[in-house]
Amino acid sequence: MPCMDDDVERRGRPTVHVAFGEAIAVLAGDALLAAAFEVLGRGAPGLPAEALLFAARDLAHAAGSLALVGGQVDDLAFEAASASLASVESIHERKSAALIAASIVGGARLGGASAPLLERLRRFGVAVGIAFQIADDLLDERQDGAEEKGGDAGCSLVPLVGEKAARERAETLLASALLWIDDLGERAEPLRELARFAVRRDR
Structure with a gap:
């Protein structure tokens, strides 16, 4: 992100803000963090x-x-x-x-x-x-x-x-x-x- 390190590439590919814009990059980060907790909250059979x-x-x-x-x-x-x-x-x-x-x-x-x-x-x-x-x-x-x-x-x-x-x-x-x-x-x-x-x- 421009307000952070402003990298244009990560792992040989364009960063999200370069490919899709800053707004989508922020929203993508928010969505992925929420998704991580959703996966844990969903659980699976046999998991305590x-x-x-x-x-x-x-x-x-x-x-x-x-x-x-x-x-x-x-x-x-x-x-x-x-x-x-x-x-x-x-x-x-x-x-x-x-x-x-x-x-x-x-x-x-x-x-x-x-x-x-x-x-x-x-x-x-x-x-x-x-x-x-x-x-x-x-x-x-x-x-x-x-x-x-x-x-x-x-x-x-x-x-x-x-x-x-x-x-x-x-x-x-x-x-x-x-x-x-x-x-x-x-x-x-x-x-x-x-x-x-x-x-x-x-x-």
Whole structure:
């Protein structure tokens, strides 16, 4: 959106506000958020009502003022000159990482996972989410370049530490994430594949 990052492309395709206009982009975001809660509220045979309630709570938290919205507020106020690794990753953790973690934990909760396993999966999701955002920033740097963006890369680790160090940080986070699910065997292989793709994708 022009009032946010004003990206013209995401994942190699035009952003919604470019393709359909700002009004439709805002309405689409509102509709999708409402649809997420509708799906949880609808439930399915065999899913415990309490698990659905907690999954909805986790999603609301991830999308709210203490996570996604608060992170975006800090992103808008971000100043590269005073940035640090901690400040950049704090924003990433509350945005991409919060939503990824909530999605993973929500699915596991509905599947009957224990509290200790849910916490491990949350930590897995946070690490993957931060690494995902670093990978996104690396792709932006490669595709657009800071010069084309007018020298302002926004809240990104790449201008702060350089491409090589940023890529190494993403790989370190990926390794950390995989350790949280190391002993889960074959049933966790889809999560491992998802994590590797999130960090090593080329678009």
